Amino acid sequence: MTIHPSAIVDPSAEIAADVVIGPWCTVGPGVSLAPGVHLVSHVVVQQDTRIGDRTVIHPFAVIGGDPQHNGYRGEPVRLEIGHDNSIREHCTFNRGTPQGSGVTRVGSHGLFMTGAHVGHDAVVGDNVVMANQATLGGHARIGDRVFLGGLCAVHQNGRVGQGAIVGGLAAVTRDVIPYGSAWGNHARLHGLNLIGLKRKGYGKDAVRRLLAAFRDLFEGAGVFADRLDRVEADYADLPEIMEIVAFIRADARRPLCLPGE
Template sequence: MSANIHPTALVAPGAVLADDVSVGPYCVIGEHTVIGPGTRLFSHVVIEGRCEIGAGNSIYPFAMLGGPPQHTAYKGEDTRLVIGDNNIIREHATMNIGTAAGGGVTYVGSDGFYMIESHVGHDCKVGDNVILTKQATLGGHCQIGDFVIVGGLAAVHQYTRVGRHAMIGGLAAVVKDVIPYGSVWGNHAHLEGLNLVGLKRRGFSRETINTMRAAYRLLFADEGTFQERLDDTVETYSDCAEVMEIIDFIRAEAGRPLCLPEREV
């Protein structure tokens, strides 16, 4: 089988399209594009820059992939956007290539769902099974773990980390790192607790969830200093991999402060 390209589409000579790629009406594909098998571009999709797209993706009208970084320091350096497999990228979604200063690659994992007008900024590292709902925005250099959900119209500040299985509520302005399994809400976002709905949907056992809840209450209690509570949590729950994932995330000491509860837990 060969790629199925609509006669109105413009595909640059250097582009590499695998077998059974489908390119719909009025799509524009640049010369540095590589598209894996089974990926479908419905219509009016624009792919430019150095863009590598995996297999089985569905890309809807007016999506713009591989555009230049929205960064004043970008001067046309040879950087990339890499997208994995089996993603759904809906209308008007945008994903930008990286910057030289940020490592040169924007990476989007597999099995994600990127809804209408969602945006992945330059140099982001986005995991698998991520959902960006309508008009959700990731600033540059964000690190988004697997199974994260970002609610509608929420914005994640540049350089912010969001741990695996976290939930960001709609309209949230996230300017601080979000722990794995956490649930945040508000402007500016604060930690509401654990993402219990997500944990249950993904098959975490009742015992594990109860252990995580107990560890959360200890970690974010009012008594003692945060470092003392961190040490106590490690001592008490070191045999729970999920709790230790939260601890390791906190200890990583990235550039952004930690998103904390607004009220007592």
């Protein structure tokens, strides 16, 4: 364990043997730092936060801060962060609220660029990239392998399905389907995340079928509910399309990000 003399570490914090805590860091009560965690310098881990193995946090990040919620009265709430994350300068990750789940959860292998914000009770998957100043409102749910462009904002309770990409400056007020590509202010759906699919190893034939299903769902004849039923029946062998169908059906109360709106 390496703790710089200028750092302040609460006696109740659980610090693994090989953690590095750089100059002018503050580690508060109820914090757990797993093996390999590195707080570079001037990092605040406020309280009641668990940070997973080998996560690196850069200067001036505030992790585990109080939720930005008018109803919060100091109740015990938490933040849980997975392993192998890179959290860059000035990021802010807030703990949960009693009105929500009480826990904000961030997955593993994420890259959170300068100024990214994760609001209270949010759930962030694995391999997520949040570019500079990307913002998640409270209770947002972000799937695995999502890319959120710089200065975009996901509205509170918003959902972005796994494998999706959101362009920079987008105001995401409606849910983005898995593997979707959304951009604009307010964000509109402009197709599938073809770059992400190719990087994941999808071949041309697989991409063509996914695009055909996308067109049948969003551009076909008839009302949307009927098209959803037809796509569910016609593309039952495609797990990605079944994930999109399940995503849409999972929360009918939420407005859906659609093409051409």
